[in-house]
Amino acid sequence: MVYIAGDVHLPGGDPAFSRFLDGLLARGPARLVILGDLFDYWLDTPHSRARYADCFARLARLREAGWRVDLLVGNREMTAGRMLDAGFGDRAVWPMLTFQLGPRRVRVVHGDRLCDDPGYHFLFAFMRSFWFRTMRACHPGWIQEGVARMIRWRSRTKQLQRRRQPRSRGASEDMLFSPRVRAVGRGVDTVVAGHIHESWRRRIAGVDLILAGDWSYDRGHWVEGYADGRLELRRSSFSTPLASAAEAVD
Numbered sequence: 001m002v003y004i005a006g007d008v009h010l011p012g013g014d015p016a017f018s019r020f021l022d023g024l025l026a027r028g029p030a031r032l033v034i035l036g037d038l039f040d041y042w043l044d045t046p047h048s049r050a051r052y053a054d055c056f057a058r059l060a061r062l063r064e065a066g067w068r069v070d071l072l073v074g075n076r077e078m079t080a081g082r083m084l085d086a087g088f089g090d091r092a093v094w095p096m097l098t099f100q101l102g103p104r105r106v107r108v109v110h111g112d113r114l115c116d117d118p119g120y121h122f123l124f125a126f127m128r129s130f131w132f133r134t135m136r137a138c139h140p141g142w143i144q145e146g147v148a149r150m151i152r153w154r155s156r157t158k159q160l161q162r163r164r165q166p167r168s169r170g171a172s173e174d175m176l177f178s179p180r181v182r183a184v185g186r187g188v189d190t191v192v193a194g195h196i197h198e199s200w201r202r203r204i205a206g207v208d209l210i211l212a213g214d215w216s217y218d219r220g221h222w223v224e225g226y227a228d229g230r231l232e233l234r235r236s237s238f239s240t241p242l243a244s245a246a247e248a249v250d
């Protein structure tokens, strides 16, 4: 059994996501794949690690209970480094994770690289590069804060531009770049992605593509995979404060 969730954008996706993790803990050990953008933005500093200590503790508890937990790097974690690995307790995965689910070969990606935005891809490659990481290690936190703010501003401006355009049903599909989807889907039966903050399953460029959806403070979307290869979209609201964690997941 595998649970795939992402785009939590902490602290935005809490407390729903914390309840979800507590609910998982109440179940038997399985696998959890977090497909990136767990944090609204991640700076690879001790401050970030301390800020999200609650979430890291929950993930550690799952692991202690026998769960396998994988964390993929999303665009909000593009500066991920040693501090993220230390907080998470394992190496974060980038750029994709491929595994077998019964008869089905599944590939999980964050999804940003499925979209057509050459400027963004260049920026991401640059940020991930060795030289940037080396340079960053010498920079004080406030410069990193400034860089993060600039990137978020850029992202928000793009979102606003997108919102101003007339939206049709296929608008989110238009964000996907077919050759990239085809390339990522090569050799697997199904691709699971996030990033677009929608929850659906469609055939795009011949690929069985699932978008896992996102999280807000009182509701969340995720994907459940079963030993027979079935993959199902799930969503739940976590609005009842007194509901037990196990109930909240159902």
Ligand SMILES: [Mn+2]
Pocket (backbone or CB within 6 Å): 037, 074, 075, 076, 110, 112, 194, 195, 196
């Ligand atoms: Mn994203």
